[in-house]
Amino acid sequence: MSGGSDERSREEQTDTDWRGKFDESADLPIDETVPRRREARALLGSLLRPYRWVLVVLAVVVVVENLARLSVPILVQKGIDDGIPPLLAGGSAATLMTIVAALCGVVVVQACGRMYFLRRSGRIGQKVLLELRRRVFRHFGRLDIAFHDRYTSGRVVSRSTNDVEAIQDMLETGFDSLITAVLTMVGTAVLLVVLDAKLGLLCLAAFPVLVLLIWWFHRESSKIYREVREISALVIVQFVETMTGIKAVQAYRREPRNQEIFEDVADRYRVINERTFQLLAVFMPGVKLVGNLTTGVVLLYGGFRVLNGEMTIGTLAAFLLYLRMFFEPMQEISQFFNTFQSASSALEKLAGVLAEKPGIGDPAEPADITDVRGEIALRNVEFEYVPGRPVLPGLDLVIPAGQTVALVGTTGAGKTTIAKLITRFYDPGSGSVTLDGTDLKDIAQAELRRHVVMVTQENFMFGGTIADNIRFGRPDATDAQVRAAAEAVGAYTFIESLPDGYDTDVAKRGGRLSAGQRQLVAFARAFLADPAVLILDEATSSLDIPSERLVQRALETVLADRTAVVIAHRLSTVQIADRVLVLEHGRIVEDGPPDELITREGGHYAALHRSWVQSLA
DSSP, X not given: OHHHHHHHHHHHHHHHHHHHHHHOOTTSSSOTTSOOHHHHHHHHHHHHGGGHHHHHHHHHHHHHHHHHXXXXXXXXXXXXXXXXXXXXXXXXXXXXXXXHHHHHHHHHHHHHHHHHHHHHHHHHHHHHHHHHHHHHHHHHHHSOHHHHHHSOHHHXXXXXXXXXXXXXXXXXXXXXXXXXXXXXXXXXXHHHHHHOHHHHHHHHTTHHHHHHHHHHHHHXXXXXXXXXXXXXXXXXXXXXXXXXTHHHHHHTTOHHHHHHHHHHHHHHHHHHHHHHHXXXXXXXXXXXXXXXXHHHHHHHHHHHHHHTTSSOHHHHHHHHHHHHHHHHHHXXXXXXXXXXXXXXXXXXXXXXXXXXXXXXXXXXXXXXXXXXXXXXEEEEEEEOSBTTBOSEEEEEEEEOTTOEEEEEESTTSSHHHHHHHHTTSSOOSEEEEEETTEEGGGSOHHHHHHHEEEEETTOOOOSSBHHHHHGGGOTTOOHHHHHHHHHHHTOHHHHHHSTTGGGOBOOGGGTTSOHHHHHHHHHHHHHHHOOSEEEEESTTTTOOHHHHHHHHHHHHHHTTTSEEEEEOSSXXXXXXXXXEEEEETTEEEXXXXXXXXXXXXXXXXXXXXXXXXXXXX
C-alpha cells in the first residue's frame, strides 16, 4: 500500500510541477503576462514604415470609395423627389435617367476603389507578414542556448504561427473594416443633420448610448483576448511537447494522464472563448436594439412631418437608408475589436520576443583571428546555472593546441558545462575562456563556430538526404568531399549499402537510421567542417560495440592535428586521449596520461577504470 501511495504522490508532484510550468510564466526568459503596448506599436510602425506613401494612397482611395457609397441615399432622394414627379405628371424622364446614370457612376467608382484597395492592401499585408516571419525566425535563431533551454518549443511554435496568423487577420480585414466604419459613421452623422436638422439631432441622441456600449466592449474584450492568447499558447505547448515526447509518454503509459491535462487546458480555452461570446451577446444585440428603436422613432416622427408637409418622402427614405448605414458599422466595429484585441495581444508577445537580447552577443569590434592553432584556456572560471549553486567554483585549465583531452567524472561534475563554455553556448560568470589567447567574448560567433565544433550524443538529423546532413556545416562541399568525410569516419559502409546511397532520405529526425548510424553521420558532418577544436560530448554512447570500435579507429583520423575534448563515461573512448582530467564538483582532482592514471594507487581514474572493466564482465 505504501508503494502505491508513494507512486501516487510522485504523480501528484509531477502534475503540480507541470501545472506550475504551464499555468504561469514565471520561468520564462520574458514575462508574457506584462503588456508591451509601446514595443508592439513600435514593431507595427517599423513593419509599415516602408509602405507609408502607399498607405496614404490607399487612405485616399478608401475616402473616395466611402464618399461614393454615401452619395447613394442622396441620389435616391433626388430620384424620388425630383425624378418621379415629372413622370407622374406625364412629363420627361430625363431627370430620372440622369440621376440613375449618376447612381450607376458612383456605384462603379465604389466598386473600382474597393477592388484597387483589396488588391494593394492584400499585397502590402503579405509583405508585412513575410518581413515579420523573417524577423521572428532570424531572432529565434540568434537567441542563446540559455533562452531556448527555458523557452519551450510549443511557445516558439505559437509565436511563429498562431500569433502571426492573428496579425494577418487584422491586416487583411481589421483596418479596412475600422476605416470604413468610422468614415461611414462620421459621414452619415453629418449628412443626417444636413438633410434635416431636427430629425438628424433626434437620431444622434442615440449616439451616447452607442459610445457607452463601445467603451464597455473595448474595456472588457481587451482583458479577455489577452487571456485567450495566453491559454491558446498553453494548448499548443502541451500538444507539441506531448507529441515530441510520444515515445516516453507511451512507454510510461502516460496517455490517460496527458489526455486529462490537455483536456484541462483545452477546457480553460473553451471557457475563456465562451466569455468572448458573452460579450458579443450583449454588445451586438444592444446595438441592434438601439438602431431599431431609433429607426422606429424616425419613421414615426418623419411620417408625421411628411404628412404635415415639413419633409419630402425622398428625404425620409434617404434618412432611413442613412440610419441603416449608421448602425451597420457597429457590427464591423465589434468584429474589428475581436480581431484587434487578438492581434494586439499577439503583437505584444512577438514584440516581447523581438525585444529579448541574446545573452551571448557579438563584440562591437570582433578580434581578427587567423591561422587558428586551437589552444584553449580557462582561467579562474566560475559558472552557475542557478544562483547560489556553483557548477564550476573557479576552474583553471589549459589545453595545448593539438592535444586530445578526455574529461571523466560522475554525473554533474561539470564536464558538459566546460564543453558549453568552450563552444560559448554560455559565458562564464567570472574569469575567461580563450582560444589561442583571445577571449571568446572578443570573437564573432560565426567565426568561432567555424573553428570550434561540438558533437553530442543527440545530434539532430534534419529533413533531407544523408549527403545534405553531412554537408550541413559546409554547404558548398562537393560530393567527393562528402564521400571522403564519410570514409574517414567509417560511415561509408552502411551508406553505400542503402538503396539510394548518399541520396537516401533520412526521414523525420533521422528516423530511417539507427542511433549508431546517426552518430556516424554526425561525425562525418564534423569532419567535413574541419574545425581547429572538436568537442565530443558522450558522442559514442549511442554506438554498439562493433560500431564503437569502428568509430574509435576513425577518431584517430578525425582528431589528428586538432585540439579535441572528449567527454565519455565509456572509458574505451578515453584510451585515445593524450591526457585525462578527472572532475569532481567542478574541480580537477586528477590530471595525466590515461596509462599513468590507471596504475596510480588509490587514484580516482583507476577506481573508475576498475568499475568499468567489472561492468563489461
